[in-house]
Amino acid sequence: MQVKLMPDAVRAPAFERTLPAVNEAANWVSSVGFERFGLKGAVRELRKLCYGELKARGFGAQAAQHIIKRVADAYTTLRAGIKAGNLGGEGSKRRIKAESKPVVFRPDAAHTFDDRCLSWNYDARTVSIWTLDGRIKNVRFVCSADALKQLTEHRKGESDLLRRDGMWFLIATIDVPDTEVFEPRGFIGVDRGINNLATTSDGTNYTGRRLSRYRRWQARKKAELQARRTRSAVRLLRKRVRREARHATHINHRISKDVVAVAQRTERGLALEELRGIRERVTVRRDQRATQSSWPFHQLGSFLEYKARRAGVPFIEVDPAYTSQRCPRCGHTARANRPTRDHFSCRRCGLAGPADHVAGVNIAKRGSSAWVLVNAPVPGPA
Incomplete structure (x- = not known):
C-alpha cells in the first residue's frame, strides 16, 4: 500500500540528506562484502565487518542493521537469480557482468524501515520516522479512505521510503487474509494475447486495438524525445515511460477486476495458461517484437491471481501447449486448424470460431481437469 508523505520545508531537508546517505552507506557495505566474500556475503559476516563503521558515520543501531540486511538480501536475490538462469547460462555476458562487480544502489533507491524506526498515527494521518537529523515526528501523509482502512486493519511488518519525481512515498506491507x-x-x-489482451471462454473479448494506437503514439513521441538528446528531453522521456506504465497497470486492473467479478458471481474458478518463458519459446513478427517484450502479461496474470484469492475464487495455471490449435469438440490438434492468426477451423469436425475464444475454452477444460487432480483425495496406506 502506497501513501504520499507531505514533509514541510523544515522537515524535507532531513529526508533529502538521509536517503542518499543510506544508499551511499549500502554501496560501501556492498563493496566491502564483495571484496571479502564475493557474492556469498551473509548478514553475520557483513555485520562483523561494517557495523562499527556505520555507527561511526552517524547511523543508529537499528538503521545500521537495516543497511547490512538490505545488502545481504540483495546478494541473496542475485544468487537466486543466477541459479535460476535469469541472467543466462554460465559464460553469458549478463551473468559475467553481474558476477564481476558489487551490487550498486541508486541514490534515491527505496530503503526499509521497521516499527522501531517508523511509527504510524492513523487517526492524525501522520508518521514518526528516523533520519540522520534525528527522529522527525508528525510528518503528514495522504491516501484514500480505502487505503487508510487497509493500513489500519492489515499493515504488518516493514515499510519502504522512496523518492520519485521530487515527491516522497511510503510503501507499507499489508497482510490481507x-x-x-x-x-x-x-x-x-482466460487467453492472453497481444491484439486481444484477454479473451475468456465465455466469449468476452478485451481488445487491445485502442491500446495499440495509444502505444504507437507514445512510441513516436518517445522517439522524437530521444532524437533531441537534451537533459529536458531525458526528463520528459522518463515521465512518458512512467505514464505509459501507469496506463498499462490501470488497464490490467480493470480487466482482472471484471473477470474475477464474473467468476465470483457464477461460482466458477479461473484458469490461465502458464506463460513463464514465453518470450524465449514464441516468435512473433518483427513489428510485434517491441509489444511482446514490453506489455506486462505477467502483471495481468498476477492481478487475476491476487484478486481471485481475495474473492475466494479458485485459481489455477495450466499447460498452454496447442490451446489455439486443438479443437475443443473433437480433440483434433493441428497447425492447419488455425489458418490465420484470428480464426480457428477444425479440419476434422468443422468447428469454427475466433482462435482466442477457442483457446479460452481449451484452457477452461484443462483448468477443470487440473483442479480435480490437484484436489483429489490422497489414498491412505493399504
Missing part, C-alpha cells in the same frame, strides 16, 4: 475458496461449478479460461 485470503477468503476461503469455494468449490467451483466449472472454470473460466
Whole structure:
C-alpha cells in the first residue's frame, strides 16, 4: 500500500540528506562484502565487518542493521537469480557482468524501515520516522479512505521510503487474509494475447486495438524525445515511460477486476495458461517484437491471481501447449486448424470460431481437469 508523505520545508531537508546517505552507506557495505566474500556475503559476516563503521558515520543501531540486511538480501536475490538462469547460462555476458562487480544502489533507491524506526498515527494521518537529523515526528501523509482502512486493519511488518519525481512515498506491507475458496461449478479460461489482451471462454473479448494506437503514439513521441538528446528531453522521456506504465497497470486492473467479478458471481474458478518463458519459446513478427517484450502479461496474470484469492475464487495455471490449435469438440490438434492468426477451423469436425475464444475454452477444460487432480483425495496406506 502506497501513501504520499507531505514533509514541510523544515522537515524535507532531513529526508533529502538521509536517503542518499543510506544508499551511499549500502554501496560501501556492498563493496566491502564483495571484496571479502564475493557474492556469498551473509548478514553475520557483513555485520562483523561494517557495523562499527556505520555507527561511526552517524547511523543508529537499528538503521545500521537495516543497511547490512538490505545488502545481504540483495546478494541473496542475485544468487537466486543466477541459479535460476535469469541472467543466462554460465559464460553469458549478463551473468559475467553481474558476477564481476558489487551490487550498486541508486541514490534515491527505496530503503526499509521497521516499527522501531517508523511509527504510524492513523487517526492524525501522520508518521514518526528516523533520519540522520534525528527522529522527525508528525510528518503528514495522504491516501484514500480505502487505503487508510487497509493500513489500519492489515499493515504488518516493514515499510519502504522512496523518492520519485521530487515527491516522497511510503510503501507499507499489508497482510490481507485470503477468503476461503469455494468449490467451483466449472472454470473460466482466460487467453492472453497481444491484439486481444484477454479473451475468456465465455466469449468476452478485451481488445487491445485502442491500446495499440495509444502505444504507437507514445512510441513516436518517445522517439522524437530521444532524437533531441537534451537533459529536458531525458526528463520528459522518463515521465512518458512512467505514464505509459501507469496506463498499462490501470488497464490490467480493470480487466482482472471484471473477470474475477464474473467468476465470483457464477461460482466458477479461473484458469490461465502458464506463460513463464514465453518470450524465449514464441516468435512473433518483427513489428510485434517491441509489444511482446514490453506489455506486462505477467502483471495481468498476477492481478487475476491476487484478486481471485481475495474473492475466494479458485485459481489455477495450466499447460498452454496447442490451446489455439486443438479443437475443443473433437480433440483434433493441428497447425492447419488455425489458418490465420484470428480464426480457428477444425479440419476434422468443422468447428469454427475466433482462435482466442477457442483457446479460452481449451484452457477452461484443462483448468477443470487440473483442479480435480490437484484436489483429489490422497489414498491412505493399504
